Amino acid sequence: MRVLVTGGAGFIGSVTAAALLAEGHDVVVLDDLSRGHRELVPDGAAFVEGATDDAGAVAQALSGGVDACLHFAALIEAGESMKAPERFFAVNTGATLRMLEWLIVAGVDRFVLSSTAAVYGEPRSVPITEDAPTEPTNAYGASKLAVERALPWLAELRGLRYAALRYFNACGATPERGEDHDPETHLIPLVLAAAAGRRERIDVFGTDYPTRDGTCVRDYIHVADLAGAHVAALHALDDEREVVCNLGSESGFTVREVIAAAERVTGRTVPAADAERRPGDPATLVASRQRAARLLGWQPAWTDLDAIVDSAWRWHRRRWGL
Numbered sequence: 001m002r003v004l005v006t007g008g009a010g011f012i013g014s015v016t017a018a019a020l021l022a023e024g025h026d027v028v029v030l031d032d033l034s035r036g037h038r039e040l041v042p043d044g045a046a047f048v049e050g051a052t053d054d055a056g057a058v059a060q061a062l063s064g065g066v067d068a069c070l071h072f073a074a075l076i077e078a079g080e081s082m083k084a085p086e087r088f089f090a091v092n093t094g095a096t097l098r099m100l101e102w103l104i105v106a107g108v109d110r111f112v113l114s115s116t117a118a119v120y121g122e123p124r125s126v127p128i129t130e131d132a133p134t135e136p137t138n139a140y141g142a143s144k145l146a147v148e149r150a151l152p153w154l155a156e157l158r159g160l161r162y163a164a165l166r167y168f169n170a171c172g173a174t175p176e177r178g179e180d181h182d183p184e185t186h187l188i189p190l191v192l193a194a195a196a197g198r199r200e201r202i203d204v205f206g207t208d209y210p211t212r213d214g215t216c217v218r219d220y221i222h223v224a225d226l227a228g229a230h231v232a233a234l235h236a237l238d239d240e241r242e243v244v245c246n247l248g249s250e251s252g253f254t255v256r257e258v259i260a261a262a263e264r265v266t267g268r269t270v271p272a273a274d275a276e277r278r279p280g281d282p283a284t285l286v287a288s289r290q291r292a293a294r295l296l297g298w299q300p301a302w303t304d305l306d307a308i309v310d311s312a313w314r315w316h317r318r319r320w321g322l
Ligand SMILES: NC(=O)c1ccc[n+]([C@@H]2O[C@H](COP(=O)([O-])OP(=O)(O)OC[C@H]3O[C@@H](n4cnc5c(N)ncnc54)[C@H](O)[C@@H]3O)[C@@H](O)[C@H]2O)c1
Pocket: 006, 007, 008, 009, 010, 011, 012, 013, 030, 031, 032, 033, 034, 035, 036, 037, 050, 051, 052, 053, 071, 072, 073, 074, 075, 076, 091, 095, 114, 115, 116, 117, 166, 167, 168, 169, 170, 171, 180, 181
């Protein structure tokens, strides 16, 4: 297949682009480099610099003929979405729907959306299954859910085959590609930055949650596993017309467990300070992975926290010149 990867200069998109190339697919990356890094785009991929709502750039990306689109391009930081919700709806919802219009006209009939656990909001029970209520508590989650709501209409009325993949906490790195967000808000890179002395300390937000050590539990899913799930989703769309599924491991780690793993892996102390809970942070977010197993034949290979953190540490050390 020839696959359009939007956001392919970002963390998950670049790793997935490399996985597609390794499987023998052709890849064209469309990225406006607003948040991404040109050097993360794999050498074998064609690259178009432009935004998903830039008609000329999308036309250029589609010009060689495209069979499928993996759509990673988005603004991703939930906190930022509560300061500028209009930007999140413009980019994550508006620009996506605009691009979908062009994809459909160009005959691209397979679409994979990077959705998110944030579409669920505060869970009523864990592990979270896909038929749990979708009640986002931030504009980021709402901006993704709005696209999810449009997709069944495009499937029914325009013949689009789609997968909406709701990732939990993406993490880890391959030897070549890792996580470099600005601002960085994800726990593992922040903890590693604290271990490396690149930030003063890590704040542990909330130590009185009803969890095994009082800190929040999150479901960490390695980026290589996410990439594998996207390749699997493209194949699943041969048989399935509409797929909505979680990508998570069905288990979770606490903030303190991540810090302890980082100390073991790096051999350094991670300066940490207890802090108040942040509003809107649920105690535990863990995915059910049963549907992904059934529909995609997928399950995560990276389940060991130290191995996950070690993969990230190796990449960051090189990135930071340590
Ligand atoms: N990282 C996570 O833990 C996580 C969890 C759930 C869902 N997701 C989703 O996965 C996707 C990828 O996340 P990531 O961590 O790789 O983010 P990232 O910021 O590293 O990558 C996003 C890429 O999209 C590009 N981009 C942004 N807006 C664009 C636009 N309008 N047109 C073209 N390019 C644009 C950026 O330059 C960047 O390269 C996002 O859709 C995000 O919402 C991520």
